[in-house]
Amino acid sequence: MTMIGLEIHCQLTNLQSKLFCSCKANYREFEINENICPICMGLPGSLPRLNKEAVKKATIIAMALNCSTPEKIAFFRKNYFYPDLPKNFQITQLNIYGDTSVGGSGSIMIGDKKIRITRIQLEEDPGRLIYEGSSSKNQITLVDYNRAGTPLVEIVTEPDFETPKEVRDFLNILSDILENLGVADPSLEGAMRADANVSIKGGKKVEIKNIGSFHDLEKAVHFEITRQESLSSRDIPIMQETRHWDDRRKITVSSRSKEEELDYRYFLEGDIPWVKIDPQIQQQLKLEMPESISSKKERYVSKYNIPAQVADVLSSDKFYSDLFEKSHTEKTAKEIANIITTDLMGLVDTREKRESSKLTATHLKELAESIQSGQISRNSSKNALYEIVKTGKELSVIISELDLGNVSDASELTDIIKQIISEESQAVEQAKSNPQTINYLVGKVMQKTKGKADPTLTLNLLKKEIGIQ
Template sequence: MKTIIGLEVHVQLSTATKLFCGCSTDYRDDEPNTHCCPICLGLPGALPRLNVRAVEHGLKVAKALNMEVLEESEFARKNYFYPDLPKGYQITQYDKPLAVAGTVEIEDDEGHEKIVRISRIHLEEDPGRLIHVASGSGYSLVDYNRSGIPLLEIVTEPDLRSPQEARRFLNRLRAILEYLEVFDGDREGGLRVDANISLEGSERVEVKNISSYKGVEKALTFEVTRQRNLLRRGQKVGRETRHFMEARGITTSARSKEEEQDYRYFTEPDLRPFRVADLVTGIELPELPTARKERFMAEYGISLNHARTLTGDPRLADFYEEVAYVDPFLAATWVADTLLGELNYRGMRITDVPANRFIELLALIRSGTITDTVAVQVLREMLDACAAGRPCEPPAVIVKREGLVRGEGEEFADVIRDVIAANPQAVADYRAGKKGALNFLVGQVMKETRGRADPRELGRIVAEYIDTGEV
């Protein structure tokens, strides 16, 4: 059964003030309901005024996604009741959005390039935020600080065929938005997703308000399994709206799916239609992820996989370009394959790493002063210091203090002999033709020498000692 997925991605735009009033959008560390005014509280008689910077950000996204900007755009009222929507309606765009018909390029599940069509993008105001008190309390609290934050809704066509493709699409879209500097990916609630999913021939289900990239993949994976199980048992998949319970990794039924007529859209009477198509020609785009990926491969001679990884985040790409002059290929390998893994393990960001210290580490590796094994040890000590807020020592200082300078294989002759003598079964296995036994012996020598020797050289010497009986 073919899986059919379409996404509605709600992106908080990085503007200083809200979409229709002058309240600050920088509310993260402030008390609830302290960034509000009569407009974003929906008080009678309050009139909205459009934030031009939000429109400019939307047009920048439209241009980056190769979209057609409409000659005339206008706002509408979307009527529904929810406690965090004080007016009883949301100001959004309906039949005259900002732009239509765009594309985003991703990899499909077979690793081939795939085009995901963008149906439309439009501007709307964010509602407030409900804070649910302990279960059984009988009430929830409402924080209107978020009410009126400018949202750009990006709607795809149903072109995605798996939860994994959906996550790759979101990662690519996030990278584009961050390159454009219209979006803060670190802001809580900065990107939220409604996912529409169905199996071919069944009704469409909407999963609302998924707040993370991993959450999208988990929610859709659960839905694929749930819907397939229903169909296998001969039951129907009902058209409904479901909520994703991230802590449990499941979706739960919320209500039957609303139809467009349920929202009673009509033109917003307090905001005039606006014409912005002429503004697009004056918008200059930065180098976007795809172009930067191609340049990295051409300029630095690195692999496609490394280029994809390094350009997936503009800060990571900037960091790589800062350290690449030591040795572009070596830098790509260590940044993409080693550094990122260590950062993810610690919950750190690339901006937490001092580039000058990493350059010094690459220089030690390239000169042969330390082995790769020692380099990983030194890198971990550097990152642990950064994570703890301590000064990051120069790698050469750590190497000297810990006695980790690379040694020649023959320097460890006594250690090699001791390891061979202590592991007669592994020696017998090696002589019987089991190659894994040699790797085990080399690993024991590496452990005793704290990684100061090259494992390939050690392998040759250990094998030579056993073959010649020098033990």
């Protein structure tokens, strides 16, 4: 039996400041070593000050993942020497005096399967090493401390996964949940990283460290299972070790540094007192939590009669569900859900396209109303949406500029219908004896008007001109 467990590091990217100082949490917008201060650099005499918002956000994550949340939390020093760690210790959490990390024993469902969460802890991210030089001879390592001290949440699971696909599904669900909670933007580079430990047939555990993309993690786990199975089939013992994912060669390689054998000499961080989280505050946080993805989905189906599959796609993505929430009315909900999932998702399928899109909730609302009132056809609405995303112009302007409006003027439509009748005399005779075949003529009118004729009006006028009921 294959057992896989995960440790996932998620940056709390929506916070203003670092975990223990007032440097910016968004280190990405700075020049190298510009976002630093004596506290995050661990200079003598500096003292950490805990970011209250970070504790709140981490607690919200714990609650959303069905974890228990203790009334008192503590911080510990994890000691090791590494150039990206300016203090030579990382301030993190540990559960040696009972549950003192922000969350314990939770779970997430992937389909029918329950994945148990061991604990959730709040900690600081180290800095970043930058390697320069083409060969090992002239390679130099530079350090950028802008990221040092930014808030991370580590989510540790029990070894409940049995396949690489379960791992991937779990990470997708987790990333949707974090985004929906408004605590992080998982699509940012480096915002979610994971370690995986893999063992087969109850054998030794192999840890794969620090993988930055879900796609690579799935591949790394897959590779590791195959490697261990191959060793086992040849009676070669599997070593307990740490391995790294070689992205270029798509294999895991044994890591020379035996990190797990290091003694981290954990001890309580004396510069940060135990933090009491009042049950009342916990209650308040629960009330302020955004509606969960599953509850949204249920509401979309039951209240607006949106098909379950569409509701599923719509609710799990915060960008689209926010747009939906801001634009829909009781009457247009289904139409808007349809526009978003069938047309919009294809138009803004990358982060860059979403950011440059000029579409607003008002646009969507007007587009849905125009389709429902017959002012524009479903078909032409696709072209209008494309123009809106690109230019942000008002819908009415786009309709007149691109001549997308429906032909709903009866006399204009009658002229076109008369023309079709004269061209299609055989089909007209057929329609007289078999009214079902009139759809062929409706199709001809649609063709002539480039899909802009109102279908019901067309059918009625056609019947009248041919003289059938």
